[in-house]
Each structure stands twice: as structure tokens, then as C-alpha cells.
Amino acid sequence: MGEIAMGIPSAPRIGLVVPPENPNAEPEYTQLLGRGPTFHTTRFPTTPDSTLREMLDTYNEVLPDVLAGFGRLPLDAAVVACSASHYLHAPDGDREFCAELSGRTGFPVRSSALATLDALQALGLTRLTLVSPYEPWLTELSRSYWERAGLAVERVVQVSTDGRFDPYTVTTGGLLAQLRRQDVPEDAALLFTGTGMFTLDALAELDGDPDRVLLSSNLASVWWALRAAGGRPGEAAGDHPLLRRLARRAVAA
Numbered sequence: 001m002g003e004i005a006m007g008i009p010s011a012p013r014i015g016l017v018v019p020p021e022n023p024n025a026e027p028e029y030t031q032l033l034g035r036g037p038t039f040h041t042t043r044f045p046t047t048p049d050s051t052l053r054e055m056l057d058t059y060n061e062v063l064p065d066v067l068a069g070f071g072r073l074p075l076d077a078a079v080v081a082c083s084a085s086h087y088l089h090a091p092d093g094d095r096e097f098c099a100e101l102s103g104r105t106g107f108p109v110r111s112s113a114l115a116t117l118d119a120l121q122a123l124g125l126t127r128l129t130l131v132s133p134y135e136p137w138l139t140e141l142s143r144s145y146w147e148r149a150g151l152a153v154e155r156v157v158q159v160s161t162d163g164r165f166d167p168y169t170v171t172t173g174g175l176l177a178q179l180r181r182q183d184v185p186e187d188a189a190l191l192f193t194g195t196g197m198f199t200l201d202a203l204a205e206l207d208g209d210p211d212r213v214l215l216s217s218n219l220a221s222v223w224w225a226l227r228a229a230g231g232r233p234g235e236a237a238g239d240h241p242l243l244r245r246l247a248r249r250a251v252a253a
Contacts, residue, residue, distance in 0.1 A: 011036055011037050011038055012036075012037040012038070012076045012077070012226065012229035012230065012231060013037070013038055013039070013040060013073070013074060013075050013076050013229075014029075014033075014037055014038070014039040014040070014075065014076065014077050014078065014079065014225045014226075014229060015039070015040055015041075015042070015067070015070055015073070015075040015077070015078030015079070015107075016029060016039050016040065016041045016042075016078070016079055016081055017041075017042055017043070017044065017063070017066055017067065017078065017079070017080045017081060017082070018041055018042075018043050018044070018081045018082070018195070019043070019044050019059070019081075019082050019196070020043045020044055020045070020046045021168065021196075022081065022082075022168065022195060022196040023168055023196065024167075024168070024195065024196050024197065024198050024218070025041075025081040025195045025196065025218060026039075026041060028198070028199070028200055028218040028219075028222075029218065029222060031200055031240065032200075032218065032219065032222040032240045032242065032243060033222060033226075033240075034238065034239065034240060037225075037226065037229065037231070040070065040073060040075070042066055042067075042069050042070060043066075044058075044059050044062065044063075044066060044082070045058075045062060045066075052135065052138070056082075056084055056085040056088060057085075057088070059082055059085040060085050060086075060088065060089075060097075063080065063085075063101065064101060064104060067101060067104070067105050067109065068104075068105075070105075075105075075107045076107060076108075076228065076229035076230070077107055077108045077109075077110070077224075077225045077228035077229050078105065078107060078108070078109045078110075078225075079109075079110055079111070079112055079115060079221045079222075079224070079225050080098075080109065080110070080111045080112060081112050081195040081217075081218070081221065082111070082112065082195060083111065083112045083113040083116070083142070083193055083194060083195060083217050084134065084138055084141075084142075084194070085111075086111035086112070086113040086114065086145075087113060087138070087141045087142050087144075087145045088141070090144070090145060090148050091114070091117060091145060091148055091149040092148075094111055094113060094114045094145075095114060097111075098110055098111055098114055108228040110221070110224055110225075110228070112195050112217045112218070112220070112221045113145060113217070115217075115220050115221040115223075115224035115225070116191070116193070116215065116217055116220040116221070117145075117146075117149050118220070118224050119215060119219075119220035119223055119224065119246070119250075120146075120149075120151065120191070120215065120220075122250045122253065123213055123215075123246075123249055123250055123253050124253030125151065125189055125213055125253075126150075126151060126152060127151065127152045127153075127154050127189065128146065128151055128152070128153060128154065128188075128189045128190070128191045128213070129153075129154055129155040129156075129157060129184060129188040129189060129190050129191070130142065130143060130146065130153050130155070130156045130157070130191055130193060131157045131159060131175075131179070131190055131191065131192045131193065132156060132157070132158060132159060132193050132194065133159040133160070133165060133166065133167035133170050133193075133194050133196075133197045134165055134167065134193070134194065135165040136158070136165075139156060139158060142193050143156060146191075154188070155184070155188070157178065157179060157182050157184060159174075159175060159178050159197070160178075161174060167194040167196040167197040168196045168197075170197045170198065171198070172198060172201040172202050172205070175192075175197070175198075175199070175202045176202055176205060176206075179206075186208070186209065186212075187209060187212055188212075189212065189213035189214075189215075190206070190212075190213065190214050190215070191215050191216075192215070192216040192217070193216075193217055194217055195217045195218055195221070197216075199216040199218070199219075200216070200218075200219075200242065203216060203219070203242055204241070204242070207241070207242075207245065210245065210248070211249070211252075213249060214242075214245070215246070219242055219243070219246065220246075222243070223243060223246055223247075226243075232247075233246075233247060234246055234247025234248070235247055
């Protein structure tokens with residue numbers, strides 16, 4: 001990584017497809033990736049007159065064209081940083097969809113939901129507590145996705161901001177406060193779903209027991225993307241502490 005050949009950086013290139021108003025994916029990717037790999041972002045089109053469900057359906061319909069917008073940029077992998085739209089497919093359908101997209105583009109493509117499932121399986125996890133900022137119907141769709149993949153969702157922590165379900169407005173303090181109010185056991189395996197919810201500071205705050213599973217959509221996606229690009233995330237001293245923690249837990253599993 002990081003070597004220069006003929007004036008062109010040879011670090012892995014990761015593509016990122018993001019909903020237009022997502023404020024969090026790029027900042028968290030920047031923190032997690034550090035100074036080695038690079039990422040390149042494109043965004044879904046806006047859907048101002050659509051319901052949330054209609055918007056998610058639109059994202060799935062236009063995704064092949066959105067990925068085609070990278071043109072001939074030589075990507076090593078790409079992540080669709082929108083878990084919610086891929087919950088609509090269920091795990092088997094999501095794998096088929098991402099396999100089709102990978103075949104079209106010529107590089108591996110994963111949804112953040114599928115990348116998270118890959119990480120959960122690598123960790124040997126069978127039970128989890130789901131932390132969700134989504135509207136109740138979408139939270140239930142998320143729960144169904146994990147359960148159809150063979151995971152037991154023991155508990156759901158529904159996160160809101162002043163009674164509204166909006167992942168983009170959840171603060172670290174608010175997230176931690178809602179976890180405390182719901183008396184989540186300190187050894188519970190936590191999955192924070194949603195690429196738009198700021199989670200890295202909360203994960204760092206909760207980083208006590210080294211054996212506890214703490215996973216977010218963006219952390220899992222970066223881990224998958226680096227592996228897909230031929231790297232070994234979490235094994236170098238300079239890697240982000242959360243990636244190192246994830247790698248240790250995966251080896252132990």
C-alpha cells in the first residue's frame with residue numbers, strides 16, 4: 001500500500017455510493033481508512049416527492065446506473081452505503097443483486113447490509129442486540145434481514161431524536177443515553193445499523209471489554225472493502241483501533 005508507480009498512487013481504491021443527504025459515511029470512512037487506501041464517492045439521485053419506501057425502491061432501481069457513473073475509474077471494491085434499501089431484498093436476494101452488480105462493473109460490490117452480515121459471520125456471532133435509528137417498520141425489516149440470515153436478534157434498541165426517527169440527527173450523547181436508559185447488558189453484542197448514524201465515538205466510548213462485539217454498518221463495510229481489495233485490515237499497528245479490535249475478534253472466532 002502507498003507505493004508510487006509511474007506517478008500513480010498504488011493504494012487500493014474503494015468506491016462508495018451514498019444517499020444524497022447522508023452526512024456521516026465519508027467522515028467515518030476517512031477516520032477508519034486512515035492515510036493508506038483512498039475512496040471515491042458518488043451519490044444516489046434525490047427523490048424529493050417520494051415516501052421513504054418509494055425512495056428505497058428507487059435506489060435499488062437506479063443502482064446499476066449509479067455504479068456505472070464511476071466510468072473507467074479502476075476501483076478495487078465498492079460499497080453501497082445504504083443498508084435500508086438492501087433490507088428489502090432479504091439476505092439471499094441481496095447476495096444475488098450484489099453478485100450481478102459485481103459482474104457488470106468488474107469489481108466486487110457489496111451493500112453495507114451484506115458487508116455487515118459477512119463481518120458477523122466472520123466473528124462467529126449467532127446472537128445480537130440491534131441498535132436502530134430507523135422508523136419502526138424499517139427497524140422490523142432490518143430485524144427480519146438478520147434473522148433470515150440465521151442470527152437471533154435478542155433485543156432491539158430503538159433510537160430517536162426528540163421522538164423522530166432520523167439517523168442523520170442522532171448525536172453520540174443521545175445514542176449512549178438511550179442505550180443506558182434501556183439497560184442493555186454490558187456484554188451484549190451490539191450492531192449499530194445505518195450508515196448515516198454517527199457511531200465511531202460511541203463505539204470508542206463503549207470499548208471496554210475486549211471480547212465484546214461492537215459493530216456498525218460503516219466499520220463492517222470498511223473491513224470488508226479492505227479485504228476485498230487484498231488488504232489485511234486491523235493487522236498493522238497504524239490501523240484504526242476499531243479495525244484492530246475487529247480483526248482480533250475475528251481471529252479468535
